[in-house]
Amino acid sequence: MFENTNNSKTKLSELGEFGLIDHLTQHFKIKHTTSTLKSIGDDAAVLKHENEIVVTTDLLVEGVHFDLAYMPLKHLGYKAVMVNLSDVYAMNAQAKQITVSIACSNRFTVEALEELYAGISAACEVYNVDVVGGDTTSSVKGMQISITAIGEASKENITYRNGAKPNDLLVVSGDLGGAFLGLKILEREKEVFKVNPNAQPDLSEYTYLVQRQLKPEARKDIVELLAALDVKPTAMIDISDGLSSEMMHLCKNSKVGANLFEDKLPLDPKVISTCEEFKLDSTTVVLNGGEDYELLFTIDQNDFDKIKANPHLSVIGHMCDASDGIHLISQMNTKIPMKARGWSAIEDEE
Amino acid sequence: MFENTNNSKTKLSELGEFGLIDHLTQHFKIKHTTSTLKSIGDDAAVLKHENEIVVTTDLLVEGVHFDLAYMPLKHLGYKAVMVNLSDVYAMNAQAKQITVSIACSNRFTVEALEELYAGISAACEVYNVDVVGGDTTSSVKGMQISITAIGEASKENITYRNGAKPNDLLVVSGDLGGAFLGLKILEREKEVFKVNPNAQPDLSEYTYLVQRQLKPEARKDIVELLAALDVKPTAMIDISDGLSSEMMHLCKNSKVGANLFEDKLPLDPKVISTCEEFKLDSTTVVLNGGEDYELLFTIDQNDFDKIKANPHLSVIGHMCDASDGIHLISQMNTKIPMKARGWSAIEDEE
Numbered sequence: 001m002f003e004n005t006n007n008s009k010t011k012l013s014e015l016g017e018f019g020l021i022d023h024l025t026q027h028f029k030i031k032h033t034t035s036t037l038k039s040i041g042d043d044a045a046v047l048k049h050e051n052e053i054v055v056t057t058d059l060l061v062e063g064v065h066f067d068l069a070y071m072p073l074k075h076l077g078y079k080a081v082m083v084n085l086s087d088v089y090a091m092n093a094q095a096k097q098i099t100v101s102i103a104c105s106n107r108f109t110v111e112a113l114e115e116l117y118a119g120i121s122a123a124c125e126v127y128n129v130d131v132v133g134g135d136t137t138s139s140v141k142g143m144q145i146s147i148t149a150i151g152e153a154s155k156e157n158i159t160y161r162n163g164a165k166p167n168d169l170l171v172v173s174g175d176l177g178g179a180f181l182g183l184k185i186l187e188r189e190k191e192v193f194k195v196n197p198n199a200q201p202d203l204s205e206y207t208y209l210v211q212r213q214l215k216p217e218a219r220k221d222i223v224e225l226l227a228a229l230d231v232k233p234t235a236m237i238d239i240s241d242g243l244s245s246e247m248m249h250l251c252k253n254s255k256v257g258a259n260l261f262e263d264k265l266p267l268d269p270k271v272i273s274t275c276e277e278f279k280l281d282s283t284t285v286v287l288n289g290g291e292d293y294e295l296l297f298t299i300d301q302n303d304f305d306k307i308k309a310n311p312h313l314s315v316i317g318h319m320c321d322a323s324d325g326i327h328l329i330s331q332m333n334t335k336i337p338m339k340a341r342g343w344s345a346i347e348d349e350e
Numbered sequence: 351m352f353e354n355t356n357n358s359k360t361k362l363s364e365l366g367e368f369g370l371i372d373h374l375t376q377h378f379k380i381k382h383t384t385s386t387l388k389s390i391g392d393d394a395a396v397l398k399h400e401n402e403i404v405v406t407t408d409l410l411v412e413g414v415h416f417d418l419a420y421m422p423l424k425h426l427g428y429k430a431v432m433v434n435l436s437d438v439y440a441m442n443a444q445a446k447q448i449t450v451s452i453a454c455s456n457r458f459t460v461e462a463l464e465e466l467y468a469g470i471s472a473a474c475e476v477y478n479v480d481v482v483g484g485d486t487t488s489s490v491k492g493m494q495i496s497i498t499a500i501g502e503a504s505k506e507n508i509t510y511r512n513g514a515k516p517n518d519l520l521v522v523s524g525d526l527g528g529a530f531l532g533l534k535i536l537e538r539e540k541e542v543f544k545v546n547p548n549a550q551p552d553l554s555e556y557t558y559l560v561q562r563q564l565k566p567e568a569r570k571d572i573v574e575l576l577a578a579l580d581v582k583p584t585a586m587i588d589i590s591d592g593l594s595s596e597m598m599h600l601c602k603n604s605k606v607g608a609n610l611f612e613d614k615l616p617l618d619p620k621v622i623s624t625c626e627e628f629k630l631d632s633t634t635v636v637l638n639g640g641e642d643y644e645l646l647f648t649i650d651q652n653d654f655d656k657i658k659a660n661p662h663l664s665v666i667g668h669m670c671d672a673s674d675g676i677h678l679i680s681q682m683n684t685k686i687p688m689k690a691r692g693w694s695a696i697e698d699e700e
Contacts, residue, residue, distance in 0.1 A: 037402065041603070042511050043440035043588060044406035044501070049399070052387065056394035057483050057498055059451035063490040090393035101409035101496055133407050140413040144489070146451055146496035148407055151394070161392050237393060253391070 010110035012138075020136050023110070024117045028124070028131050032096050035152070036130045045132035047097060047150065052158055054151045056087035062142035069193075070186040073112055075214045077119025080145045083240070085127055086218040086293040088151035090238035092159035094223060098124070099133030101146040108143065116145075127220055157232065159297070164235035164254035168298040170317040171233075171307065173222045175266040176243055177282060180289030181274045182206070182213025208270050216293045222312065223295075229306045233297035244287040244338055246296050247326065254298075257324040260317040260338070263331045283328075287338075360460035362488075370486050373460070374467045378474070378481050382446050385502070386480045395482035397447060397500065402508055404501045406437035412492035419543075420536040423462055425564045426495075427469025433590070434499035435477055436568040436643040440588035441510075443503035444573060448474070449483035451496040458493065466495075477570055507582065509647070514585035514604035518648040520667040521583075521657065523572045525616040526593055527632060530639030531624045532556070532563025558620050566643045572662065579656045583647035594637040594688055596646050597676065604648075607674040610667040610688070613681050633678075637688075 015023055021040065030036050038046035060066060060080055068076070081098060088095040100120060102113070113136070124131055129149075189201045203210050218238075226233065235254050237246045243265075251258050265286050275282040298319055299307065307313050317329075328336045365373055371390065380386050388396035410416060410430055418426070431448060438445040450470060452463065463486070474481055479499075539551045553560050568588075576583065585604050587596045593610075601608050615636050625632040648669055649657065657663050667679075678686045 037505075038510065043437040043586075044404035044443070044499075046402055046404050046441070046508055048402045048505075052396055052398045053403075054394035054396050055447070055449060055483055055498075055500065057449040057451050057485055057496070059453050059485050059487055059494065059496050061453045061487060061489050061494070064453075064488045087393040091396070093394070097405070099405060099407040099498060101407050103409050103411045103414075103494060133405055135407055135409050137409055137411060138414045139411050139494070141491045144409065144411070144453060144494050144496075146407070146409050146494075148405075148449060148498040149394075150405065155387075155398075158396055160388065 012104070012106065012108065012110060012113070015110060020110070020113070021134050024113060024136070025131060025134060028121060030130055031128055032130055035096055036132055039130060039132045040134055045097070045099070047132065049096070049152045051152050051154050054088055054091040054093045054153065054158065055148065056084055057146065057148040058083050058087070060145045062144065069190050071214060073115035074119035074122070077116040078123045078215055080147055081120055081123035081127070081129070082216050082218045082293060084147045084149035085129070085220070086238040086240065088149050089219050089223045090236050090295060091151065091153065092157050092223055092226070092233060092236060093151035093153035095127060095129050095149055095151045095220070097130045097132045097150045099148045100131055101135040102143065103137045103139035104143040105139050105141055127218065159233045159236040161235050161237050161250055161253035164250055164256050164298040164319050166256055166319050166321050167301055168234050168319045169301055169304060169315050170258060170260065170296070170298055170319060171313050171315050172239070172243070172266060172294055172296050173219050173312055174292070174294040175268045175271065176239070176292050176294060177271045177275070177285040177289045178209050178212035178268055179216060179291035179293070180285055181271060181278070182209035182211070183291070184278060185209055185274070186213060206270070206274070208268060209274060213291065216291065218293055219295045225310070225312065231299055231303045231306050233299055236295060236297035239292045239294045239296050240290060242288040242290040243296065247338070250296065250298065251319070251322070251326050254319070255322050257320045257322050258317055258326050259320060259329055260327070261329045264314060264316040266314040266316070362454070362456065362458065362460060362463070365460060370460070370463070371484050374463060374486070375481060375484060378471060380480055381478055382480050385446055386482055389480060389482045390484055395447070395449070397482065399446070399502050401502050401504050404438055404441040404443045404503065404508065405498065406434055407496065407498040408433050408437070410495045412494065419540050421564060423465035424469035424472070427466040428473045428565055430495045430497055431470055431473035431477070431479070432566050432568045432643060434497045435479070435570070436588040436590065438499050438501035439569050439573050440586050440645060441501065441503065442507050442573055442576065442583060442586060443501035445477060445479050445499055445501045445570070447480045447482045447500045449498045450481055451485040451487070452493065453487045453489035454493040455489050455491055477568065509583045509586040511585050511587050511600055511603035514600055514606050514648040514669050516606055516669050516671050517651055518584050518669045519651060519654060519665050520597075520608060520610065520646070520648055520669060521663050521665050522589070522593070522616060522644055522646050523569050523662055524642070524644045525618045525621065526589070526642050526644060527621045527635040527639045528559050528562035528618055529566060529641035529643070530635055531621060531628070532559035532561070533641070534628060535559055535624070536563060556620070556624070558618060559624060563641065566641065568643055569645045572645050575660070575662065581649055581653045581656050583649055586645060586647035589642045589644045589646050590640060592638040592640040593646065597688070600646065600648065601672070601676050604669070605672050607670045607672050608667055608676050609670060609679055610677070611679045614664060614666040616664040616666070
């Protein structure tokens with residue numbers, strides 16, 4: 001469906017490993033000249049950070065994490081960076097450097113890797129990050145991308161998963177469920193394409209949802225916003241596996257319970273209408289959908305006034321004692337216990 | 351040939367992603383309590399280093415970098431760590447932390463990953479390194495291992511590839527060619543095993559060579575030795591792709607030439623005898639073999655007295671003007687130009 005119309009095909013072997021890295025990263029400029037002392041081109045990068053650093057890594061595998069049938073390589077490069085930066089922002093830190101390792105089979109050409117790196121480069125420009133290390137190698141089958149991201153924050157600003165207290169407010173950025181529905185749309189189009197390869201997909205109606213899936217944005221802006229509002233979250237996590245799963249992590253690590261209000265969940269109108277189209281329950285989609293890369297955090301109630309009018313943030317619940325458990329308060333005002341793997345539709349017997 | 355005699359088989363899916371990481375890393379203890387502030391268990395690790403840090407990453411792919419037919423998983427885990435630490439030591443830094451990402455297909459069991467992590471853990475114990483982050487995921491085919499290593503060094507001690515000057519001495523640690531011959535031995539045994547699966551290999555004669563291939567040791571001790579001898583190398587690189595290739599990198603980055611003396615190359619007696627057995631030229635093996643993970647460095651001539659009697663170090667040549675080129679001075683005292691991809695057997699016409 002998203003066919004690669006680039007017809008030039010240079011075999012990877014024509015450049016060799018060292019030539020390839022040089023070629024792919026030749027236009028990358030160092031942005032953080034005080035902390036990136038040495039980038040690609042030696043046995044290791046050399047960095048200097050005055051503050052604490054945060055380090056996170058993710059390995060993305062073709063056929064497991066992405067499908068090149070509907071994921072353009074440029075978007076893949078962009079998204080692979082976002083997935084990692086999102087973890088940095090979830091520590092209330094600012095991302096500074098990444099390393100990128102790629103393994104790919106000989107079905108990929110130099111031009112294909114240029115597309116991938118164009119996406120990586122675009123992400124680094126927008127998010128002000130240096131690519132400081134890299135490795136390209138062959139794979140037996142498919143493509144694997146491993147990115148490690150390094151961020152910086154002062155010790156007092158770093159936010160862990162374990163600091164939430166009973167009565168803290170539970171807050172989420174942006175809106176939820178869009179990335180999952182974008183995937184549903186793309187999978188549906190892939191099936192149409194299999195039946196009729198000449199079909200021209202018209203996804204314009206679903207632009208927002210498809211973009212949430214193919215070109216997610218990590219919430220650098222929220223870390224900056226919280227600093228500007230002088231709000232230090234008590235605990236924070238990014239939403240990669242769905243709201244339900246991440247709430248469970250926050251509660252388990254902080255040893256608290258939580259009440260989540262169904263009528264407070266932030267839904268884009270397109271999420272609501274597409275859920276109706278697919279006959280899906282929007283709350284289930286929001287709780288279990290995943291890949292939204294929004295930030296979920298808790299704040300002291302005294303900070304409520306600082307955030308209450310902000311269009312980027314929604315208060316969706318509050319924390320409570322661990323012994324009170326973790327519940328979804330439905331729109332019908334019934335209290336539904338939430339289970340470790342998603343949302344139980346069975347109502348609480350109390 | 352190295353059959354896994356462990357018959358218990360727990361499917362990875364029985365533990366799930368989060369359970370698996372917790373399970374595999376539960377016995378890992380933090381060693382660097384002042385620099386590893388938060389290890390596995392949050393969105394990112396949190397580190398604090400007073401000095402400059404070095405960061406390096408490698409992605410190892412089954413079928414490309416390792417063959418599980420003769421590489422036991424425990425050795426693979428150990429070697430995967432060594433490959434990365436070697437790059438840290440090549441910066442004249444000390445390794446402190448690593449992150450480990452593993453993708454593997456469902457042919458691997460929990461017990462198999464426990465073996466792999468036992469090797470990773472053993473390497474971290476011996477080399478005093480903390481595992482601070484991790485990711486385990488599915489792969490469509492085979493296993494991929496991505497490790498990022500972080501080391502620390504003061505700014506004045508960090509050694510790049512680009513500091514070699516004409517007349518500097520070229521020095522190498524340990525001996526060379528063993529890892530390549532170990533691989534030849536293992537490949538020969540694999541062929542024997544294919545023909546007769548009941549054959550019991552007797553590799554005792556080749557213990558040293560097989561160990562160089564299966565359980566290489568990164569040269570942490572050389573970094574410590576150089577510090578103790580008060581020698582700051584002018585340039586340094588680790589030997590992963592063979593002496594010839596690494597010399598080329600040093601010369602290119604430092605904009606110098608070099609003369610390498612064939613009769614100074616450090617060869618273990620077992621390397622010499624096995625080269626004879628395989629009818630291989632030992633100099634070719636040393637120049638192009640790879641995977642020795644020794645350190646190649648240059649020092650000022652004034653430092654010669656500090657290192658000359660050391661059994662771990664061999665002076666194998668000296669640097670010269672770039673215009674003089676890069677040559678091997680053969681045992682017959684002929685000057686043979688070295689080419690970018692290994693050693694040219696054609697004698698210099700001069």
